[in-house]
Amino acid sequence: MTASTRDSADWKRVDGIIDTYSAKKSNLIAILQRVQEEFRYLPEDIMTYIGTKIDGLSPATVYGVATFYAQFSLEPKGKYIIKCCDGTACHVRGSMPVYMSLKQRFGLEDGTFTSKDGLFTVETVSCLGACGLAPVVVINDKVYPQMTTDAMKIIIDTILDEEKGE
Amino acid sequence: MGAKTLNINIKDEQQRAMDAIKAQGLRVLVCNGTGCIANGSNDVIARFKELGADVSVLTQKDKMTIVPTGCHGFCEQGVLVIIPDLDITYVKVKPADVDEIVDSHIKNGKPVERLLYTSPKTGEHIHKNEDIEFYARQTRTSLANCGKINAECIDEAIAMHAYEALAKVLEQNDPDAVIEEIEKSGLRGRGGGGFPTGRKWRFTANNRGGKSYVVCNGDEGDPGAFMDRSVMEGDPHKLLEGMAIAGFAIGSDEAYIYVRAEYPLAIKRLKIAIEQAESRGYLGKNIMGSDFSFEIHIKEGAGAFVCGEETALIASIEGERGMPRPKPPFPANKGLFGRPTLINNVETLANVPVIIRKGAEWFNAFGTETSKGTKTFALTGEVNNTGLIEVPMGTTLREIVFDIGGGIRNGKKFKAVQIGGPSGGCLTEEHLDLPMDYDNLIKAGAMVGSGGLVVMNEDTCIVEVARFFMHFTQSESCGKCVPCREGTKNMLKILEKIVRGQGEMKDLDTLEELALAVKEGSLCGLGKTAPNPVLSTLKYFRDEYIAHIKEKRCPAGVCTALKTIRIEETECKGCTKCARTCPVGAISGTVKNPHKIDQSKCIKCGACLEACPFKAIKQS
Numbered sequence: 001m002t003a004s005t006r007d008s009a010d011w012k013r014v015d016g017i018i019d020t021y022s023a024k025k026s027n028l029i030a031i032l033q034r035v036q037e038e039f040r041y042l043p044e045d046i047m048t049y050i051g052t053k054i055d056g057l058s059p060a061t062v063y064g065v066a067t068f069y070a071q072f073s074l075e076p077k078g079k080y081i082i083k084c085c086d087g088t089a090c091h092v093r094g095s096m097p098v099y100m101s102l103k104q105r106f107g108l109e110d111g112t113f114t115s116k117d118g119l120f121t122v123e124t125v126s127c128l129g130a131c132g133l134a135p136v137v138v139i140n141d142k143v144y145p146q147m148t149t150d151a152m153k154i155i156i157d158t159i160l161d162e163e164k165g166e
Numbered sequence: 167m168g169a170k171t172l173n174i175n176i177k178d179e180q181q182r183a184m185d186a187i188k189a190q191g192l193r194v195l196v197c198n199g200t201g202c203i204a205n206g207s208n209d210v211i212a213r214f215k216e217l218g219a220d221v222s223v224l225t226q227k228d229k230m231t232i233v234p235t236g237c238h239g240f241c242e243q244g245v246l247v248i249i250p251d252l253d254i255t256y257v258k259v260k261p262a263d264v265d266e267i268v269d270s271h272i273k274n275g276k277p278v279e280r281l282l283y284t285s286p287k288t289g290e291h292i293h294k295n296e297d298i299e300f301y302a303r304q305t306r307t308s309l310a311n312c313g314k315i316n317a318e319c320i321d322e323a324i325a326m327h328a329y330e331a332l333a334k335v336l337e338q339n340d341p342d343a344v345i346e347e348i349e350k351s352g353l354r355g356r357g358g359g360g361f362p363t364g365r366k367w368r369f370t371a372n373n374r375g376g377k378s379y380v381v382c383n384g385d386e387g388d389p390g391a392f393m394d395r396s397v398m399e400g401d402p403h404k405l406l407e408g409m410a411i412a413g414f415a416i417g418s419d420e421a422y423i424y425v426r427a428e429y430p431l432a433i434k435r436l437k438i439a440i441e442q443a444e445s446r447g448y449l450g451k452n453i454m455g456s457d458f459s460f461e462i463h464i465k466e467g468a469g470a471f472v473c474g475e476e477t478a479l480i481a482s483i484e485g486e487r488g489m490p491r492p493k494p495p496f497p498a499n500k501g502l503f504g505r506p507t508l509i510n511n512v513e514t515l516a517n518v519p520v521i522i523r524k525g526a527e528w529f530n531a532f533g534t535e536t537s538k539g540t541k542t543f544a545l546t547g548e549v550n551n552t553g554l555i556e557v558p559m560g561t562t563l564r565e566i567v568f569d570i571g572g573g574i575r576n577g578k579k580f581k582a583v584q585i586g587g588p589s590g591g592c593l594t595e596e597h598l599d600l601p602m603d604y605d606n607l608i609k610a611g612a613m614v615g616s617g618g619l620v621v622m623n624e625d626t627c628i629v630e631v632a633r634f635f636m637h638f639t640q641s642e643s644c645g646k647c648v649p650c651r652e653g654t655k656n657m658l659k660i661l662e663k664i665v666r667g668q669g670e671m672k673d674l675d676t677l678e679e680l681a682l683a684v685k686e687g688s689l690c691g692l693g694k695t696a697p698n699p700v701l702s703t704l705k706y707f708r709d710e711y712i713a714h715i716k717e718k719r720c721p722a723g724v725c726t727a728l729k730t731i732r733i734e735e736t737e738c739k740g741c742t743k744c745a746r747t748c749p750v751g752a753i754s755g756t757v758k759n760p761h762k763i764d765q766s767k768c769i770k771c772g773a774c775l776e777a778c779p780f781k782a783i784k785q786s
Binding site for chain 2: 024025026027028029030032033061064065068069070071072086087088089091092093094097100101104105125126127128129130131132133134136141143144145148149150152153
């Protein structure tokens with residue numbers, strides 16, 4: 001596992017993150033969160049490294065924690081992470097048609113969440129706490145209130161246009 | 167012990183803060199909670215600021231200050247702009263409306279009628295906040311300051327009595343008296359179970375002497391509930407003060423707030439509040455010159471519903487998989503890092519300062535015999551006024567749904583209310599006049615839970631809702647104990663079979679049997695309450711289950727497997743609108759010729775139904 005192709009700059013970034021949390025076992029979740037922010041997912045070699053670097057942890061424990069929490073992803077996520085809220089209020093007001101239309105648009109079979117071009121990841125979350133605006137969709141950190149399949153189509157078109165422009 | 171003299175006179179601090187606020191001139195409160203930000207409140211604030219620079223022409227006051235506040239609770243009407251000195255509330259304000267508010271109202275005293283709230287009952291425009299039905303019938307204590315103050319400015323909180331209660335208990339210097347006061351108030355845990363808060367404090371205080379912790383449970387995971395988010399975003403100092411009082415009472419000097427990662431704004435504002443409180447001496451070493459020191463850390467969750475369970479939450483703070491641990495030992499004896507730990511939910515702790523400041527008698531004058539004080543509810547779903555409300559315990563469902571909520575949207579018929587999220591149950595028409603408190607709800611097969619109230623109308627399929635909750639609890643089940651892990655999986659399988667129209671009558675018996683086994687056998691609250699939505703819907707809406715099974719029919723017309731959408735050839739004019747609307751390209755046809763739906767592609771979203779100008783598309 002240590003025979004990694006990763007360059008030293010990456011490892012420095014990981015060390016930096018571990019140091020900010022003073023290599024404490026109880027900070028594992030926070031460390032994994034920062035790593036995911038940096039790398040957009042949790043690469044296996046980095047998890048192994050963290051597991052050997054912190055006292056009281058093993059690579060298996062790190063893997064166990066990483067797979068337990070919904071926030072962590074072991075695969076690279078898209079540039080745009082689309083979170084469709086499927087909390088009760090959003091569900092009752094029609095979040096599923098919006099979600100289904102996105103899956104259809106990006107050709108995502110059951111069990112896959114990221115589009116082939118690596119641009120979009122579509123997932124559901126259980127509640128974003130913006131129930132008064134149901135159904136809600138969050139793309140990266142922007143909240144889109146009272147979504148419909150129509151409105152979603154326009155938003156994705158706009159993002160794709162911007163991407164082409166770049 | 168005896169009384170103590172503090173080095174901060176809180177009354178002087180309050181006066182200073184109030185003077186500073188007075189000097190702000192005309193205060194324009196713009197809601198800046200998660201909901202209103204989504205509706206564009208940052209742009210509204212920016213436009214106000216651009217215009218606010220022009221102070222010389224203001225006639226009402228010589229100066230205008232824009233105050234970004236926490237959530238007002240009336241999210242659906244956002245962006246909300248409230249100007250207390252002018253006695254006015256504007257709703258659905260867009261950045262483009264700001265110029266008119268400033269020119270017409272602030273400069274010339276003429277209210278902008280079109281931006282006022284219109285009563286759905288009378289059609290009248292309403293000027294004052296307190297005249298809007300949504301607010302008129304509420305009694306706000308834990309939410310009292312939400313929407314009234316700038317949550318990122320400690321002085322605004324101090325002007326509204328923040329840290330006054332903490333000063334009081336530090337001055338009196340009698341931890342037991344604090345616990346007695348909380349016991350007398352009758353406060354019960356607002357996070358779900360309703361355990362008496364004072365008793366929990368007493369259990370933990372019995373272990374005074376060594377290291378102990380206060381933990382605030384801000385892992386508001388129930389879908390459909392957002393009161394804790396609002397308190398953390400809108401009035402963080404109230405929570406910090408409540409925690410410090412709890413710490414003083416049980417003899418703890420360190421605390422954690424566990425916040426869901428889905429609440430980034432709450433995390434940001436809590437961090438700011440902790441920093442400001444520490445710099446002023448309201449938190450940290452020797453608070454206000456007393457012997458009491460108290461440090462608060464924030465821990466971000468990582469998306470696991472089960473972490474709302476207290477022992478799972480402790481495991482998660484320790485950096486482990488958030489799995490519940492068997493009780494006993496209870497956290498009061500052996501909790502975080504093996505030390506005695508007091509865990510309370512956000513809303514519970516937010517009630518503490520006001521109880522100390524105004525007294526237990528003031529607090530327990532609200533509510534019913536067994537449930538004292540007020541309770542927040544997140545009112546959502548098919549109701550006119552959605553948002554966050556706070557009412558005395560014992561308020562009836564009818565008052566909440568029809569008076570505060572303004573009735574059912576689009577003139578539809580009330581069907582049921584789902585209360586308490588995935589752990590709760592359904593209440594129906596027969597419960598409309600039931601006073602809502604902990605015990606009455608348990609008797610009705612539901613629970614207060616965290617207070618999510620989702621209103622459903624005749625178009626909501628109850629069986630589908632039960633499947634929805636079971637899907638939620640099944641995927642959030644941590645897998646540690648067998649009854650919950652396997653039981654919820656099998657219950658979900660049966661429910662999925664029923665909504666697909668493949669159910670058999672004997673499935674209902676199996677479902678009930680499984681439900682009772684999961685309830686009895688599970689290790690923690692998640693499993694013990696997971697069957698509640700199924701049991702309560704089976705009790706009140708058995709006929710709907712039977713319609714799905716025997717007639718292969720979904721009475722509400724929701725279950726996709728049981729419906730087809732088709733175009734009536736004779737009525738279709740070939741306008742192509744439906745084909746353009748269809749999100750999945752399932753509709754084909756040429757101009758002026760009847761269109762067709764490819765059933766294998768159709769996701770039955772109903773978008774075409776609404777789009778068709780000729781009502782040629784039918785659902786059956």
